[in-house]
Amino acid sequence: MSKKSKMFLSGVVEGFYGRPWTMSQRKELFRREQKWGLNTYLYAPKDDYKHRMYWRDLYSPEEAEQLMTLISAAKERGVELVYALSPGLDITFSNPRELAALKRKLGQVSGFGCRSFALLFDDIESEMCPADKEAFGSFAEAQVSVTNQVFLHLKEPRVFLFCPTDYCAAFCTPSVPQSAYLNTVGERLDAGIDILWTGPKVVSQDISVASIEEVSAVLRRPPVIWDNIHANDYDPQRLFLGPFKNRPTELIPKLRGVLTNPNCEYEPNFVAIHTLATWCSYAQKDVSMEGDDQGSDYNPHEALRLALTDWLVEFGRADQPDGARGGPSKPQVCDEEPMQTDGYVPGPKDNPLYTAEPLTLDDLTLLSELFYLPYEHGATAVLMLQELHWLRRHGPGPRDPPEQGKEWRQRAERFDGLCESVVQMFNRLSNAPNRLILYDLYNYICDIKSGVTMAKAYVKTLGGQTPHPALALTDDPEPWGFRGGLSGEFQRMLPSHGNRDLFRGVPDTRVYFIRPFTPTDQPEVLKIFKEMQTETQQKVELVGDRLVEGQVSPSLSCSLVLEDAAGVCGYVFALSDAKTAMTKAQYPETMLQDFPSVMAIQIHSRVPDHSTAKQLIQQTLSSLRVSGSKGVFSEFRSNDRRMFDFLKTLDVFQVLKVDGLPTNLVIMGTKL
Structure with a gap:
């Protein structure tokens, strides 16, 4: 087991594919981490050229200045900045020049003031080149050899992380205990190096105590969880605003830490990071080894309510300048009437001036329930799907008894009201003073608004009403009226399409x-x-x-x-x-x-x-x-x-x- 101090690493991985966060966003992240009691930031954006693709290249003076500023900002907030490098795309492990390039690059970053590092070998091909096959008995041996040498070269940093190629149970052949790769890593990797692990799957629905005990025995140390439960880089239509859950707090004494790799857009990660911080607060408490997640003091629903309550305050703030916020800025009052140009006052028969309705906690709760978690819809989303499913199956017909028609109309009105609440939430979000949050959310909320509007029109059609012509379901719809694209075409042809939907079987359709x-x-x-x-x-x-x-x-x-x-x-x-x-x-x-x-x-x-x-x-x-x-x-x-x-x-x-x-x-x- 690791000989180093047992500080529980808690915080954020910037490890997704896509546009990296800006320097100002990272500084704001450090401010929030300090406020919420988190202590770690792992710098690993996949699309930073010099992190992954051009890992050998040293940073230019301009880039070096930015990194030094970032490292300094993290230290000021008490956050451990862990600089990661991903050389696995093309490294030749047996070539001494490659090892020298790794030492030179990480040595440069060490010169910037960084004291914590990581080597990541995730998402790469496992086939070794001929030179490495001659030098090493396995892929795991090659990775461990280079990692150990770099660790010693950097004088055994207190925090040094290693991400294996088989970083979840689903990748292990034939199983976690029998994985030759993991067993080699566990046996030969220096005990001072911690290992990242995503759980049973890449995006794990649950992480159990038993699963962590199993992998810890193979790795010979407690893992650091790299948690992808809020990651959305694999699907540009999805966003996750639900709470950190299905990870019992009984895990905490069995882990070295938990880092969340969240949504690509920075602003929507408020809930993911806030609820993780609430969960991690139990690292400082005596957690009972009995009971499950539901029986522990951590309540994901309460954690979500606390996060949304704090997030509502952020929505009320005016746009921030491009730079870290030195402290809480003065919030703009949400229900304040907007200023109208030239003091214009409408006449008695004119349109009244537009006044934006303030965003409410109920709006943010609805937003979270519509964009909840990868394996789970929120309560309102489930209700809407169930109602639409029922309305489809029980559409009114001429032979239906009157009481059945009455029930259908009542449920159709209820569904219509739910759809309208989504539209109203969209309108209030669109008028929020903090445009930075809105712009990160806009594509998602626009998409869900379009979806429920089409569903609402469909129900009206079932009830014999005529929707707006632009919303009519036809063989030749407008491009904004459906979810298309080549990816969608491929998925609809595959037998696994929709296997994570609420209704796993294809809903019954009418036969004509x-x-x-x-x-x-x-x-x-x-x-x-x-x-x-x-x-x-x-x-x-x-x-x-x-x-x-x-x-x-x-x-x-x-x-x-x-x-x-x-x-x-x-x-x-x-x-x-x-x-x-x-x-x-x-x-x-x-x-x-x-x-x-x-x-x-x-x-x-x-x-x-x-x-x-x-x-x-x-x-x-x-x-x-x-x-x-x-x-x-x-x-x-x-x-x-x-x-x-x-x-x-x-x-x-x-x-x-x-x-x-x-x-x-x-x-x-x-x-x-």
């Missing part, structure tokens, strides 16, 4: 049948027909109405119905020669020459599936084409907007310009 119309269907067809007439309240004589009401028989194979579990939910009737159904010359001869056939269409509002409706129509068009028709038209009352917009999205019919039509009539048609 297209079949020929029979006389027994007439009552249900007429019910849909009369509902449409009641909805439009327009008395316009249509040729197609005579087909629906049975006054005129449709052409052969040109009468179809759409059916779901609740019964008939759509119909199409067509006549190859529309003139035979006319009692008078209703339409110009020039139109009838190009569009001689007529089609009557109606799809019930409970059918959101555009592809099924399109198939129904195209099947009828095929029958008309076989009969020799050159084109078909369909009539609609002008205020039947739902059906009119529905058909426009199918891209089958186009609006026809016909002279002399009544203003309350729209004709659509297509050539065959």
Whole structure:
């Protein structure tokens, strides 16, 4: 076991892929760490060229000055800055010049005043080059040999960390106790060097006492946890604002430390670091070895509430200058009315001046629950998903009993209210005085607002209402109305897609049948027909109405119905020669020459599936084409907007310009 002092390392790893944090953000981090009782910062941004890709290159005078300033700032706040180097991409372990390059680079940083170091061999290929295969018996031997020599060259720093290539249990073959790699590291790595470990997986849902005892026995020392529970560099659409949890405080005496590798954007890490600090505070307490996380004094829900309460104060601060905050700045009062230019006062009939509503703790709680943790949604997010799942499965139908329709409407209203709370939270966040936090959050909150707005529109469609045309679910949506991209296309083709969603199985979807119309269907067809007439309240004589009401028989194979579990939910009737159904010359001869056939269409509002409706129509068009028709038209009352917009999205019919039509009539048609 390690011979050095047992100071528990607690703090932050800047170890993600992507744009590194700025110097001012790091200084602000040190201020927060000091305030919250954390003591360590591991400098390891993957995309800092001279940390990883060009690890041999020394720092320029300008870069050296920045690093010295950063090291000094950490010392002023009582934070141990651990400088890490990642040479594993291309190092030749057996080449003395490579070892000299490592010593030279870390020696330079030591000259800046840094006293703590790390060598990281994560996320690299494990195949050795021919020269290393000749010199070492294994990859682990090569890494340990170089690390031990660097450690001695630096005069055995009090803090020196080593990240193995197999840094989690999932990487160990065949298991942690039987891993030849880990056993070599445990046996041969100098006892003064601590080892980083992410737990059972790269992003571990839980880290148990038993798992740490197992790896500690192999490593022959307690590990330092590099915790990726809040990391989001692997998915640019995700952000994690939930509390540090599922790590029992009974772990603390069995660890050398815990460092969180959090979200890429600096400002949203307030919760991750704050709740970790609350958890780490138990390092100074006698923690019972009995019980689990839920039975310990650490309560993740309470830790989250405390973090969000403090974060709310930060949202109320005006933008900070580019540099470390020397101390708490004067907060801007959140509910203060914004200054209006030139003292403008609206008249009695003018729009009132806009006043931003203040952000609340409830808003931040909702935000956290929408962006919770990698394996877990927050309570409100779970509720919204459950409600939408239920509303999808129990959409109202004509045969449903009244009490079931009432329950559906009540739950739809509840879901609508939840969606509206997300929109209101977005609006208040957008008006927060601290724009630095907002700009780091904006892409995420804009995305979730878009998602719930689309879900809200979908539920309205299920309930027979017509959403805004821009929000209608169609086969040709606007690019902002869906989550696309090549990555999404690939994932939808793979069997593992959605395996971390709330509903692991694919939610039940409605099954539709297209079949020929029979006389027994007439009552249900007429019910849909009369509902449409009641909805439009327009008395316009249509040729197609005579087909629906049975006054005129449709052409052969040109009468179809759409059916779901609740019964008939759509119909199409067509006549190859529309003139035979006319009692008078209703339409110009020039139109009838190009569009001689007529089609009557109606799809019930409970059918959101555009592809099924399109198939129904195209099947009828095929029958008309076989009969020799050159084109078909369909009539609609002008205020039947739902059906009119529905058909426009199918891209089958186009609006026809016909002279002399009544203003309350729209004709659509297509050539065959």
